[in-house]
Amino acid sequence: MVLTLVEHDNGEVDDVSLQALTLARDVADDTGESLEAIAFGPEAEGIAEQVGAYGAAVLNVVDDSDLDDYAPEAYARAVVQCAEAADTEAVIAPGTDRGAETLSHAAAKLDETMAAEVTDVDVGDTYGITRQRWGGTLIEHAELTADTNLLTVAANEISPTESGDGAADVSAFSPDLEDGDLRVQLSRVEESDIEGVPLGEARVVIGGGRGTDGDYSALEELAEQIPNAAVGSSRAAVNEGWRPHDDQIGQTGNKIAPEIYIAAGISGAVQHMVGCKGAENILAVNTDPEAAIIQKADWAVVADLHETIPEVTEELQNRGLAD
Structure with missing residues (x-):
């Protein structure tokens, strides 16, 4: 049997x-x-x-x-x-x-x-x-x-x-x-209070890492302009206490497969890439041209995410692409 x-x-x-x-x-x-x-x-x-x-x-x-x-x-x-x-x-x-x-x-x-x-x-x-x-x-x-x-x-x-x-x-x-x-029993399950599209179901995922310095406001504003978008994070950001573990993308976090993954301020460690390898396209935003994520991305912007991401958000608003 x-x-x-x-x-x-x-x-x-x-x-x-x-x-x-x-x-x-x-x-x-x-x-x-x-x-x-x-x-x-x-x-x-x-x-x-x-x-x-x-x-x-x-x-x-x-x-x-x-x-x-x-x-x-x-x-x-x-x-x-x-x-x-x-x-x-x-x-x-x-x-x-x-x-x-x-x-x-x-x-x-x-x-x-x-x-x-x-x-x-x-x-x-x-x-x-x-x-x-x-x-x-x-x-x-x-x-x-x-x-x-x-x-x-x-x-x-x-x-x-x-x-x-x-x-x-x-x-x-x-x-x-x-x-x-x-001797070990599960008494309750803590539900995340973060609302929105689950990372595994999102068409667009915007991930932020150590380069955000803990400020995810620009990433969240961009996600609000895109239907079926979600904000995720790297393990480094979770370890810093900036985001809950539910947001982590990587080997010990979520596995994502969006149409496009925007990795902002993320170095691109192999453990992180395991989580996002299902993405159809990867756009990296990083100040370090030698970062691993730059080498693995389909497109790359070598610039400060705190300047680049708001510009993308503004352009979407100007073009009326949020609808």
Whole structure:
């Protein structure tokens, strides 16, 4: 059996979980095994039809009052016990923060290797995997050999496709938890108070780095003139406390893919470029003609962003391009 961890919210399966189900279904077909899913919470039963449409024959529902709050070690314990009960060949999780954390704990409990950011699996005597490294700048081909193969699916690299099957059968699963499994729990999620278009969905992204000196007013004014635009930042700016982590673009932040990325006062470190490599075009504004971002950009303006960005904003206003 192949088991897939599924995340959901208000009766809707998370997109990356659908991608994980799609890859897991291919693995199950190649091995001749059945596909099952595991989900947590009282609302999990409501996703049986959706996970069934993506090939899961059974949905294992963990509805335990001790797990009303996310507890990574407890989630991992439940996944491990569910996998062991069915003699599972592989456990596949979405490449989200929660999916990766849960599966890494599961790997520790099983004393097995976990492969992260997988985009393809070739099943033979071993699992031949293709996975991303360094945020997708390096593609690795490797073999995964274990009693239980554990892997997470790289987000947004697999197109989710339905199998046309009916709703999955629902099976209640009650894990045997230990006291230590609940020592870490998520009690609340702090929502960002920054309004506007999410960075991952913006058509135009204007990023500011150390060169802003903490003043993002010019960048925000420019974003207001452009439909579907958002303001982001470099890690350096976040470390300085100028912008929240939600605004960070890079390997440990957001991955963006706008039509144009305007990088203002950003040096262009490799970690930052990992986050913006999906941009169709990059316009760099920097006073340093030797900055790495200048070399990597499609267009470059060697000038002070505090002078250049307001001029661009004024020109848009004069041309009436905001509409």
